Amino acid sequence: MKVALLGYGKMGKTIEKIAIERGHEIIIKTNDEAGYDISKADVAIDFSVPEAAFFNIIKCFKHGVPVVSGTTGWLENREKAEALCKEENGAFIYASNFSLGVNIFFELNKQLAKMMSKLDAYKVAMEEVHHAQKLDSPSGTAITLAETIIAEHDNYTDWNLVSEKENTIPITAKRIDDVSGTHTVAYTSKTDTITLEHEAHSREGFALGAIIAAEWLKDKKGVFTMKDVLNIG
Missing domain, CATH: 3.40.50.720 (NAD(P)-binding Rossmann-like Domain)
Structure with a gap:
């Protein structure tokens, strides 16, 4: 080819x-x-x-x-x-x-969002970590994850960097040298936290x-x- x-x-x-x-x-x-x-x-x-x-x-x-x-x-x-x-x-x-793993992660994120949609006790938050040279923030992967949650979850209509607003998914974006990419989606209640995470080891x-x-x-x-x-x- x-x-x-x-x-x-x-x-x-x-x-x-x-x-x-x-x-x-x-x-x-x-x-x-x-x-x-x-x-x-x-x-x-x-x-x-x-x-x-x-x-x-x-x-x-x-x-x-x-x-x-x-x-x-x-x-x-x-x-x-x-x-x-x-x-x-x-x-x-x-x-x-x-990434093949990330695309499986996308599907798991979609299914988890559906499952959590009716459980008001849990609030979702996201974090993404990339190398310091990455120009966009948040990452395109994080935006895809957030948009999928919004589409599948009844309580969220938008995402926002860092700040927590009603009906909005807060995303924390960090830039650290030599990090290929880590994305975390966490659903937290008063009693526990459910975390979905993908960590890339290289490009x-x-x-x-x-x-x-x-x-x-x-x-x-x-x-x-x-x-x-x-x-x-």
């Missing part, structure tokens, strides 16, 4: 390493949103920056190249991207986190998931999620 890496930072380099180990060829690796020819790629993997992500994704659709995107911070244009994907008969997967889990998604997406048409890739939920 000929792979274009759109975004060649730490994550892009980790994806490159694992893709080559899995027998794929990297034909593009770039941080330049304009100066590359995407047409020869079998699939593109976008881990760029918010300012470039939408441009990269649209360029892939225009050239008939399936694209997997893990860039956060551009999601105000996600609906436009998905609509254009369908219009161009393209193929697209966006995920806030491609390799995220990179492997993105490559598996790209392998799955090749030769398909449509808008998909990691649930489709993993056949869960």
Whole structure:
């Protein structure tokens, strides 16, 4: 499989390493949103920056190249991207986190939120910890977790960084050197606490998931999620 890496930072380099180990060829690796020819790629993997992500994704659709995107911070244009994907008969997967373990964690979070929805004694709070170089706060993964709880739980309508407000999920975001990513969802009552947690040990889990998604997406048409890739939920 000929792979274009759109975004060649730490994550892009980790994806490159694992893709080559899995027998794929990297034909593009770039941080330049304009100066590359995407047409020869079998699939593109976008881990760029918010300012470039939408441009990269649209360029892939225009050239008939399936694209997997893990860039956060551009999601105000996600609906436009998905609509254009369908219009161009393209193929697209966006995920806030491609880790196979995190996507199982997402499903567990959804099921737990359903179970806790009627138990008013429990209040939910979240914490996410990442490396100091991470630009967005809270993480896209934390936002996905919070939005899932809001969709499944009767008592919550929004999330907020740190501060506790009525009907709002408080999220604490910490930035510490050399932390790959830890996400914790805790339901606390006067008598006990139920905690759901995922801790990443390295970037390799995220990179492997993105490559598996790209392998799955090749030769398909449509808008998909990691649930489709993993056949869960």
